[in-house]
Amino acid sequence: MSARRVALIGFGAIAGDIATALLAAREPGYALGALLRPGxxxxxxxxxxxxxxxxxxExxxxxxxxxxxxxxxxxxxxSVPGCLGLGLPVLISSIGALHDEAFFAELVxxxxxxxxxxxxxxxxxxxxDYVRAVRHAKQLALRYESRKPPAAxxxxxxxxxxxxxxxxQPVTLFSGTAREAAALYPQNLNVAAALALAGPGFEATGVDVVCDPAAAGNMHIVTATSEFGTMTLEIANRPSPTNPKSSWIVAQALLAAIDQYFSPVVML
Ligand SMILES: NC(=O)c1ccc[n+]([C@@H]2O[C@H](COP(=O)([O-])OP(=O)(O)OC[C@H]3O[C@@H](n4cnc5c(N)ncnc54)[C@H](O)[C@@H]3O)[C@@H](O)[C@H]2O)c1
Structure with a gap:
């Protein structure tokens, strides 16, 4: 079997971790390219x-x-419109970019x-996966809270x-819809955008951004209540050692997605 061919857009903290893991993988292994701007x-x-x-x-x-x-x-x-135009599958991590409805529709x-x-x-x-399952629930209330230390x-x-x-004391910086949050803090709320797209959309997803001196890392708290039941999820992520703005787990999440993409067994 020939090596799987993967092109990375960017080569920062996340792509660097991905490349290290993929280059170490065997059978069939990976051939990697990195798309970077000149200079x-x-x-x-x-x-x-x-x-x-x-x-x-190239x-x-x-x-x-x-x-x-x-x-x-x-x-x-x-770069993503061009890659899609070439008929390629593109796994994106900067999901906040999709809060722009017209741009998202153009990509689709x-x-x-x-x-x-x-x-x-x-x-x-x-x-x-749970949020996708309840997205059409009649009584769905979906709320996301980002709770980060003041340095963020x-x-x-x-x-x-x-x-x-x-x-x-904790300070609430923002309370509103995922659409407003993504427009106000486009670089910080990729997670809110992912949740909105998995769930009932940008308008129906509530977001709170809280700055908390007692936060144990970059915390994400999601509550979904509906006629099917309740989910409460709390994640405390450690920052990447290479880029403190990104959570360390993100590269691992993308590696798991790459594994799923090529696997004969897919968990949806
Ligand atoms: N979905 C999530 O949960 C999540 C979490 C963290 C980060 N992210 C996204 O991942 C991105 C990368 O994070 P990182 O920590 O690796 O950042 P980083 O700053 O370490 O690296 C960014 C890389 O992208 C390159 N780059 C920037 N603009 C480019 C362009 N127009 N074309 C090609 N390359 C370009 C830079 O040269 C650099 O190599 C973040 O900007 C963020 O949008 C998503």
Whole structure:
């Protein structure tokens, strides 16, 4: 069996962890490419075993079986439409980019036309299988709370007149819908966007963003109540040692998704 061909968009903390694990995998193993912008500082981090790709034509020539975006919202806009247009499946981690309805519809249209597929990663969150199962419940109430230490929101706290260093009590920075949250904090709320898309959509998913000096890491709390029952989920993620803005688990979640993508046994 020949090696599976995977193209990574970006080569930061998450893609770096993915590449290390995939390059160590055997039988059939992986051939990797990394799509990076010309002049990107990340080019220096790419190991020799990974082909550096500079544009869509080089992605096409690399002929990946799967493309994985771990590069941010701008990269979703820059590169994902082209990859879908080539008929490729693209697993994206920067799901917050999909809060823009028109852009999301364009991606879906391109995927349909070109034969590509947009695959959405669970990323830092769990429980999306349950949320998908109750998405059509008549009495569904879905709420997501992000609870992070002050360091994660220092600029926002300062804007509200709080000193992140001396904050003693939790402060709620935002309370509203997932659509408003994703538009206000596009880089921080990939998880809220994933939940909204698994569940009843951006308008019907409630979001609270809380800054808490006592938070044990980046915490995600999800409650789903419906006529089918109740789910309460609490996750406390450790930051990535390479990029404290990202949770360490995200690369592992993407690796699990890659494994599922190629596996003859799929858990849905
Ligand atoms: N779904 C989730 O739960 C979740 C959690 C954490 C992060 N993320 C997403 O993953 C992204 C990557 O996280 P990270 O910790 O690896 O970030 P990072 O800053 O360590 O790395 C980002 C990489 O992307 C590259 N890049 C940036 N813009 C690009 C573009 N337009 N085209 C190609 N490459 C580009 C950078 O050069 C760098 O190599 C985040 O921006 C975030 O959107 C999702």
């Amino acid at each position: 990107s500082a990340s080019r220096a981090r790419v190991p020799e075993a990974v082909a550096v790709l500079s544009g869509l034509d 992605v096409a020539a690399f002929a990946p079986d799967l493309v994985i975006e771990a590069a941010g919202h701008e990269a979703v806009r820059d 249209g391109t995927a349909r036309k070109g034969g590509g597929r947009l695959l959405l990663a669970s990323g830092a969150l769990g429980g999306l 929101w220092s600029a926002e706290l300062a804007r509200l007149g709080h000193d992140p260093e001396t904050l003693a």
